[in-house]
Structure formats: C-alpha cells, structure tokens
Amino acid sequence: MLEVIGLVKKYDKQNAVNDISFSLQGGEVVGLLGPNGAGKSTTMKCIVGLLRKTAGEVYIGGHDHLSVEAKRFFSYIPETPSVYDLLTVQEHMQFIAQAYGLSDWKTRATALFEYYDLHDKKDKLGRDLSKGMRQKVSICCALLPDPQLLFFDEPMIGLDPKAIRNTKKIFKDLKDQGKTILVSTHLIDSVESIADRIMIMKDGSIVGNDTLEKLKLQMVEAGYSLEDLFLELTKDE
Numbered sequence: 001m002l003e004v005i006g007l008v009k010k011y012d013k014q015n016a017v018n019d020i021s022f023s024l025q026g027g028e029v030v031g032l033l034g035p036n037g038a039g040k041s042t043t044m045k046c047i048v049g050l051l052r053k054t055a056g057e058v059y060i061g062g063h064d065h066l067s068v069e070a071k072r073f074f075s076y077i078p079e080t081p082s083v084y085d086l087l088t089v090q091e092h093m094q095f096i097a098q099a100y101g102l103s104d105w106k107t108r109a110t111a112l113f114e115y116y117d118l119h120d121k122k123d124k125l126g127r128d129l130s131k132g133m134r135q136k137v138s139i140c141c142a143l144l145p146d147p148q149l150l151f152f153d154e155p156m157i158g159l160d161p162k163a164i165r166n167t168k169k170i171f172k173d174l175k176d177q178g179k180t181i182l183v184s185t186h187l188i189d190s191v192e193s194i195a196d197r198i199m200i201m202k203d204g205s206i207v208g209n210d211t212l213e214k215l216k217l218q219m220v221e222a223g224y225s226l227e228d229l230f231l232e233l234t235k236d237e
C-alpha cells in the first residue's frame with residue numbers, strides 16, 4: 001500500500017530525514033514513534049506531498065505519491081486540524097465532496113456525523129468548534145472519499161482524556177474496517193493498543209522497526225516496557 005525508498009529531506013544543510021526506507025501492507029496499522037524533532041512530521045509531510053523531498057521514491061497503491069492516482073488512495077489528518085472559520089461542519093463535507101467529485105455523499109456524511117457524534121454540530125461554524133470537534137471534522141472530511149490509507153500526524157496532542165479515548169476507538173474501528181494507517185506520535189501508549197507494528201525514529205533515521213508482538217517478546221525477555229525500549233533506542237550517546 002505504501003512504499004518509501006531512500007527518503008531524504010534536508011532543510012538547508014540539516015538532514016531532517018536521513019535516507020529512510022519502509023513499507024506498509026494493506027490493513028496494517030503502524031505507529032511512527034520518536035522524540036520531539038526526530039523527523040516524524042517531516043517524513044509524513046514528504047509522503048503526502050506537502051513538503052518537497054530532497055531524494056528518494058514514494059509509492060502509494062503502486063503509484064508515484066504525487067500522482068492523482070496515488071491521491072485517490074489516501075487522506076492526511078494534520079497535527080493541527082485546520083477548519084475554515086466561516087464554513088459550517090456540513091459545508092466542510094460539501095466542499096470535500098465537490099473537490100473529489102463525489103456523488104451521493106450526503107448519506108455517507110450523515111452516517112459519519114452520527115458515528116462521530118457531530119450530528120447536532122453540523123450547522124456550527126468552524127471558528128466555533130473546540131479542538132476535539134475540529135479533529136472530528138477533519139477526520140470526517142478525510143473519510144468522506146473512503147480512502148484506503150490514512151496518515152495521522154500526532155492525533156492526541158491537545159485532546160482531553162475523553163477525546164483521547166475516542167480517538168483510540170476511532171483507530172480501532174478504522175483498523176477493523178481494514179484501513180491502512182500510519183500514525184505519528186511521541187505518546188507511546190496512544191498506539192500501543194492498536195498498532196500492528198512500531199517504527200521508532202531518532203535524528204531522522206529509523207532505529208527500530210518490528211511488529212508489536214515481537215517487540216513485546218523482546219521486551220519481556222529483557223524485562224523492559226515499550227517505554228524503556230523507546231528511551232533506550234532514542235537516548236543520546
């Protein structure tokens with residue numbers, strides 16, 4: 001579903017992403033973990049085409065990531081969900097439907113509003129939404145075209161415990177629907193319960209990449225927790 005080969009991103013002379021390669025199979029949920037500044041957001045933004053990569057190749061659904069064909073496969077939910085101040089929640093969906101040329105989107109939008117508890121908010125303006133609601137609107141907009149692959153950048157930041165629990169449930173449901181998900185975070189426990197695989201980034205490189213099952217096995221043998229392993233792999237020399 002996603003293949004990243006030798007991705008490099010330099011800001012001036014600094015290598016923010018340092019020749020990384022990885023892939024995601026269809027239906028896999030992968031957590032991209034790393035401390036602040038590790039390069040997670042830069043990696044994601046290069047993959048979705050918001051930042052120009054310095055080198056490397058990225059394929060989505062077998063297509064170059066910048067092609068229209070690739071764009072039909074995925075949605076990206078940014079760290080700070082930005083909504084249009086003067087569009088209502090319903091108008092956000094209409095905007096996405098028109099941009100993607102979706103017919104018969106209203107039934108799907110209504111179902112998404114029901115599911116994400118936005119039904120009574122559908123006439124609210126973007127500027128009047130809380131951070132949690134903005135995120136839900138952002139997720140509904142992302143799901144309206146029914147993408148197979150979803151990128152979430154730091155989805156738990158700024159959410160209260162209830163909204164964090166809801167977001168975890170959303171991941172679980174999307175996983176059950178067979179979606180492929182890459183989620184970047186520095187909050188380990190936010191992905192521990194849903195990720196099939198964890199990739200750990202440090203200083204622009206991937207320093208750990210394994211299934212959660214194998215990682216847990218290694219951790220139990222070594223008497224570690226996932227947090228211990230994360231701190232060990234990302235510690236400064």
Ligand SMILES: Nc1ncnc2c1ncn2[C@@H]1O[C@H](COP(=O)(O)OP(=O)(O)OP(=O)(O)O)[C@@H](O)[C@H]1O
Binds near residue numbers: 037039041042043186
């Ligand atoms: N626009 C930019 N110009 C110059 N350097 C940048 C820019 N954006 C990010 N960087 C640098 O690139 C490196 C990777 O940053 P990035 O935001 O990708 O990390 P991150 O892992 O997402 O961190 P966080 O968890 O804090 O969001 C950091 O050293 C950062 O200072």
